[in-house]
Amino acid sequence: MTNDLKDIPAVILCGGLGTRFAEETTIRPKPMVEIDNRPILWHIMSHYALFGVRRFILCLGYKGDMIRDYFLHYWRINRDIEVNLKSGTAQVLDNGGRGPEDWDVVLAETGRLSQTGMRIRKVLDRIDSPTFFATYGDGVSTVDIGALYEAHRKSGRLATITGVRPSSRFGELDIEGGQIKTFQEKPQSQGGWINGGFMVLEKPAFDHLGPADDVSLERGVLEVLADREQLSVHCHGGFWQCMDTARERDLLNEMCKGGTPPWLRRDAE
Template identity: 30%
Template sequence: MEAIILAGGFGTRLRSVVSDVPKPMAPVADKPFLNYLFEYLSKFQITSVVLCTGYKHEIIEQYFSNTFKEISIKYSVEDEPLGTGGAIKKAFDLIESDSAIILNGDTLFNVDLSQLIAAHEKNNAEISIALKHLTNYDRYGSVLLENNQVVGFEEKQFKNEGYINGGVYIINKAVFEKFDLPKTFSFEKEVLETKHSKLNVHGYQSSAYFIDIGIPGDYEKAQKEVKELFQ
């Protein structure tokens, strides 16, 4: 299966510790964070990746060029910010298969992709979301499940426990053909949260390691933890 990585983020919340590079290029243990996402995909024999880039995309292109180990790299460059949905939809023009794995470029969720793909196919899902169980959190919105089907979403608020969207998806290309979507839109807000009742959206629960480097505290935490994960 092919993969798409959303790598166009400005990294506004990280400016105090990282500047002048796209957020996925923030250094973690002397390597760009994006390097670890490629290492992760490589473990599951993913051989083709489309990078959705925008802000300072030349930095990513100069570092990775067109290959990483056995993975071929294509670039879907945004001339203007398209939102997560617009970026994914545009990137699908470079995807040959009917579905693709989607990753956020600032999040590492060490989900077993082989199992996620198998669950997606078994459930005839149109979208599969990898979900992380958390306790005592307020930084993320929550995903509501019934028999592993996604039935709703809750805004950010303190929760004793719940499931969050871990930023790893499998999406069928046909999803974007079912709706009249604008050029620029949020995949989370304008597809997942508003159209889940019209789609077969499967929630795949995983207890795997999860880190989001979007804020300085977790970025610092990643320096040790992510390096250890790939030793």
């Protein structure tokens, strides 16, 4: 499966304003908020790369220059360099086998205020396969990308989304006769499934949109596909976490302290 996915690009939505996380997003785009000293965007890309994906198309918008600069200088940032201060010359040193990831990254300007459906439609000509992955630039998961792709292929539909059960934002109480029998801090919700991103799409999923249709991916594309019975779901019961608040950023950073976080391990669920 890994060899198959190297030819399937991943489109990542990186252009939103991130207004719910203003303490960070007044300074940087949300995909550049750091988790364990790396942008969450890098973590998302690294998760796809675990399954063989190596081509990424980033839909830029709000403060997109910060994302451009990060990847334009990525090669130098991640190499050891010796600088002679007198001559001003610089020499790249052998990193002992370490080095930047073997990724192709397309930095695509899709408009500062474009909605998510418009952003993806604008990059369709940058996608060189009929099928592509798509996700948001603010969430990590242990979803098996290979299994997701296989589920989409078997469905025969134009799109597949990953259904997740997010963690509750509050502690859960089991009450009996006025007494708390059990208390569980922020358990995984046992309610309905929600769209966790990590999607697989076919290009024709956007055929109903015109050049001027500035619509969200959710209402303008996925709802239409559902009405046409062209939307399937791959349910993921394992780890998934979005990053909309400082608390969620801190939670993800805390998960990195014990070693490799779950979203960077193929064996994690």
